Amino acid sequence: MDMPAQKKKLGLRERYAYMTRHLGWETTYQPMDKVFPYAEYEGIKIHDWDKWEDPFRLTMDAYWKYQAEKERKLYAIIDAYNQNNGHLNVTDAKYINSIKLFLNGISPLEYMAHRGFAHIGRQFPGEAARVACLMQSLDEIRHAQTQIHSLSNFNKHYNGFHDFTKMIQRVWYMSVPRSFFDDAVSAGPFEFIVSIGFSFEYVLTNLLFVPFVSGAAYNGDMGTMTFGFSAQSDEARHMTLGLEAIKFMLEQDPANVPIVQRWIDKWTWRGYRLLTLVGMMMDYMLPKRVMSWKEAWEIYFEENGGALFKDLARYGIRPPKYLEQIEFDKDHISHQAWATFYQYSALSNFHTWMPTDDEMDWLSSKYPNSFDKYYRPRFEFWRKEAEQGNRFFNKTIPMLCQTCQIPMVFTEPGDPTKTCYRESDYKGSKYHFCSDGCKDIFDHEPEKYIQAWLPAHQIYQGNCFGEGADPTSKDFNPMASVLDYWGVQNGHDNGDFEGSDDQKNFNAWRGMATNNS
Amino acid sequence: MSVIAIKPYVGEEKDRLENFHGAQILFVGWEDHLIFCAPFCFALPPDTKFGDVVGGVLPGAFSYHPDWAKIDWAKAEWFKSGQPWKPVFERTLAENGLHHKDVLRFRTPGLTGIAGTCS
Numbered sequence: 031m032d033m034p035a036q037k038k039k040l041g042l043r044e045r046y047a048y049m050t051r052h053l054g055w056e057t058t059y060q061p062m063d064k065v066f067p068y069a070e071y072e073g074i075k076i077h078d079w080d081k082w083e084d085p086f087r088l089t090m091d092a093y094w095k096y097q098a099e100k101e102r103k104l105y106a107i108i109d110a111y112n113q114n115n116g117h118l119n120v121t122d123a124k125y126i127n128s129i130k131l132f133l134n135g136i137s138p139l140e141y142m143a144h145r146g147f148a149h150i151g152r153q154f155p156g157e158a159a160r161v162a163c164l165m166q167s168l169d170e171i172r173h174a175q176t177q178i179h180s181l182s183n184f185n186k187h188y189n190g191f192h193d194f195t196k197m198i199q200r201v202w203y204m205s206v207p208r209s210f211f212d213d214a215v216s217a218g219p220f221e222f223i224v225s226i227g228f229s230f231e232y233v234l235t236n237l238l239f240v241p242f243v244s245g246a247a248y249n250g251d252m253g254t255m256t257f258g259f260s261a262q263s264d265e266a267r268h269m270t271l272g273l274e275a276i277k278f279m280l281e282q283d284p285a286n287v288p289i290v291q292r293w294i295d296k297w298t299w300r301g302y303r304l305l306t307l308v309g310m311m312m313d314y315m316l317p318k319r320v321m322s323w324k325e326a327w328e329i330y331f332e333e334n335g336g337a338l339f340k341d342l343a344r345y346g347i348r349p350p351k352y353l354e355q356i357e358f359d360k361d362h363i364s365h366q367a368w369a370t371f372y373q374y375s376a377l378s379n380f381h382t383w384m385p386t387d388d389e390m391d392w393l394s395s396k397y398p399n400s401f402d403k404y405y406r407p408r409f410e411f412w413r414k415e416a417e418q419g420n421r422f423f424n425k426t427i428p429m430l431c432q433t434c435q436i437p438m439v440f441t442e443p444g445d446p447t448k449t450c451y452r453e454s455d456y457k458g459s460k461y462h463f464c465s466d467g468c469k470d471i472f473d474h475e476p477e478k479y480i481q482a483w484l485p486a487h488q489i490y491q492g493n494c495f496g497e498g499a500d501p502t503s504k505d506f507n508p509m510a511s512v513l514d515y516w517g518v519q520n521g522h523d524n525g526d527f528e529g530s531d532d533q534k535n536f537n538a539w540r541g542m543a544t545n546n547s
Numbered sequence: 548m549s550v551i552a553i554k555p556y557v558g559e560e561k562d563r564l565e566n567f568h569g570a571q572i573l574f575v576g577w578e579d580h581l582i583f584c585a586p587f588c589f590a591l592p593p594d595t596k597f598g599d600v601v602g603g604v605l606p607g608a609f610s611y612h613p614d615w616a617k618i619d620w621a622k623a624e625w626f627k628s629g630q631p632w633k634p635v636f637e638r639t640l641a642e643n644g645l646h647h648k649d650v651l652r653f654r655t656p657g658l659t660g661i662a663g664t665c666s
Contacts, residue, residue, distance in 0.1 A: 071553050218551070370584040408582055408666035426608035428585040429574045429650070437585035438576075447665035449576055449586065451650060453628060456549075459560060460648040462574065477550035477558040487562045487572065490590040 046087035050161045051080065068153045072218040074290075075283035079156025082278055085270045088165050097172065100260050104176060107256045112183045118543050119250040121317040123188070123536035124527055127380040128315035129181060129246070129254055130190040131307065134379060135207045136238070137177040138198040142211040143226055144170035150219035159278075162271055163223075169264040176260065180253045187539075188532050190379045193517035200494070200516045201379055202485035203371075205435045209482060210304050214297075216478070220279060221293050227272025229297030232338070233331060235265045238308050241326040245316040273338070280345040287346045292474070298350035299467035303434040309364035310371065313393065314385065322396035323364040332357070352467050355443040361400035362446050365393075366439050369408060373424035377509070379518050381527035384413040404446050421526055425509060427486045432461045432479055433468035440464045456480065564647040573640065574650040575605065579658065579665040580612055586650065597643050598636035614658040624654040 040048070057065050069076075110116075120126065144167050151163035185191035198204050214225035243258030276294075279286045309323035339349040368382070375382045385393065390409065393401045412422050428437035442448040443466075452463040456476040463469040472479045488494050489512055492501060496514030500506060513520045522531055550558065564571060571593050576586030587608045591600065601620065609615050625632045628650055634643050645651075660666040 067553065072551060218553075221551075366584065369581075373582075373584060404664060404666070407662045407664045411582070411661045411666065422582075422611060424583065424611075427588045429576070429588045430585075439584045441581075447579065447581065449578075449581070451576075451586075451629060451652075453650065457560070459562070460646075460650075462648070462650060475550045477556070480560045480562075481558045483561055486588045487567075490570065490572070490588075491562075491566045492568065 042087060046089060049089045050158045053157045066153060066155045068219050069155050072220050074220040074279055074286050077282055082156050082158045083274060084158060084162040085274055086267050093165060104256050104260050108180050108253055111252045115543065116252055117184060117187055118540045121249045123532045124383060125249045125317050126184060126188050126532060128311045129184065130380040131311060133181045133191055134194045134197045135204055137174055139207055139211055140170050140174035140177065142215065144174060146215045146222055146226060150222050153219045166268055166271060173261045176257045180257045190523040196517040197379055205483065205485050207304060209435050210300055223272065223275045224293040225297045227268060227275050229301040231265060231268040231272050233298060233301035234305050236330045237305060237326055239265050241321055242308055242312055245312060245320045248318045248320050249316055291347055295351045296471050299352060302356055303436060306363045306367045310367035313364040314368040319392055324360045324396060327360050358444060361397055365405040370437060370439050373422050375526060376423040376425060376524055379523045381525060381530050381532065383527040384409055427489060429462065430484050430486050431464035431468050432482055433463055433471050435482065435484060436464060438464050571647040573645060576652045577609055578652055578654040580660050582612055582666050591640060593641040594639045596637065596639055597634045617658060618655050622656055626652040
């Protein structure tokens with residue numbers, strides 16, 4: 031019998047199909063709906079999982095090859111950077127505070143993203159989708175670990191890096207990134223892939239890993255630059271995967287459209303709120319500025335995102351809600367955020383400062399509609415007070431938004447002089463929000479968000495005091511005890527940059543490296 | 548449906564009144580004074596006199612502002628959940644009809660912050 035001659039080599043598409051398709055089977059001990067219990071309850075209807083396309087057709091062999099190569103380069107650069115005391119080549123020790131935020135607030139999210147993708151890689155009934163999620167899950171744990179490795183060198187020299195696994199769980203403002211992920215991982219697999227694969231990757235990491243990481247490069251931090259750009263090559267893949275997941279859902283059944291639309295609305299808003307922190311990092315924490323937060327937002331969200339929503343219009347998807355407000359607020363949120371961290375600096379794990387004249391002029395030129403009118407007078411007042419020995423440390427607990435958990439610092443749409451208050455009643459209790467966007471999210475699933483662990487209220491409930499604290503004793507100092515619970519070393523990790531250990535040490539070490547006295 | 552879940556469940560309300568050891572939460576914001584980045588959150592027993600809140604609690608939070616000393620409380624305008632509202636200073640929070648997690652704002656006519664910028 032003649033065997034038909036096989037082609038010598040399979041095409042990429044065929045090869046990918048053999049590696050990822052039809053590897054599963056109909057289970058026999060338990061019915062399929064019990065094996066995949068999360069597949070249907072969100073209301074998303076999938077008729078044919080074979081229509082799933084992974085745009086990168088990634089399989090393990092290619093994965094190891096590329097990632098090993100990248101990792102070798104990354105570690106070579108990190109080693110050289112560390113051995114060369116590269117930390118002394120950053121523009122100013124102020125810069126280091128921005129990567130404290132990175133390690134404490136973002137690296138643990140990478141780990142949580144790993145868990146989330148591992149989970150949905152188990153729960154999706156389609157094999158190709160499962161393989162793609164597994165690949166992303168591997169990326170995410172690599173990112174967590176390369177970031178921890180890269181930033182560990184700073185922990186040898188500077189304060190505030192020492193206890194990030196505790197701080198992400200305890201420090202008040204860390205409840206903002208943490209609750210974002212808690213919301214995502216406690217949703218079903220389809221909402222998760224929209225929340226992280228689309229919103230987090232598209233709205234947030236794009237702005238973090240491109241303009242902010244360029245900022246790290248401009249400020250002489252080769253370590254952060256290297257892990258940042260290494261991660262970004264994966265992020266581009268993640269964004270494409272998130273987008274593919276959305277298109278797949280939209281193509282499978284028209285009934286999926288309104289559900290996906292609601293998730294796009296919700297997660298664009300949540301991602302946008304979380305991104306406030308990155309806006310502040312770019313406008314205030316990089317001694318050498320690269321581009322303003324507003325410019326970055328215009329390129330990476332308005333232009334790129336605008337093109338994306340045009341592309342999705344053919345499925346019946348409209349751009350996310352509240353874009354008009356978001357556009358107005360791009361002149362304001364980074365300043366509002368820095369004002370917040372400046373005044374709550376005693377209750378934080380990094381240092382803050384008031385901008386210099388030169389920096390204020392840069393802010394005026396980048397924010398001609400807002401900085402001089404609303405923020406410069408406030409900042410100049412604080413600077414003058416500080417010069418007179420009256421540096422403002424706000425020590426009263428602020429009111430938080432029930433959904434995003436950010437203090438209620440945002441202003442009314444169109445009026446930057448009025449705090450925005452929104453509220454809802456649910457089962458006889460009141461809940462408060464910073465915006466219509468956050469109120470909408472609560473109102474759709476109140477039973478979920480009444481469980482929010484709001485640090486402000488937890489402190490008053492007595493759940494945030496240091497180990498062995500006795501709140502009934504006469505000399506009990508609640509603030510010191512809360513800092514102890516957070517793992518913040520009072521007088522070292524917190525307060526103004528001026529006079530900090532970091533400032534003194536950096537200047538002394540740099541002095542030793544550059545002269546002989 | 549109040550939550551999208553794999554099976555029916557009831558969420559635990561983390562901020563129930565009884566979790567605050569006899570106090571209730573009161574939020575207070577000062578209009579036109581955004582130097583305080585957000586309204587404040589206080590935990591106070593419901594039998595606290597409203598006047599004691601204004602005279603004893605609020606100064607710790609707000610008196611950093613140079614406008615604080617200039618406030619004429621007789622002219623201050625109060626809002627509860629955004630609606631005009633009149634407190635009785637001699638009465639307690641409970642007698643003033645303030646419940647757990649109510650939000651108050653006060654406006655001090657003529658005082659508009661640092662250099663009139665609502666800061």
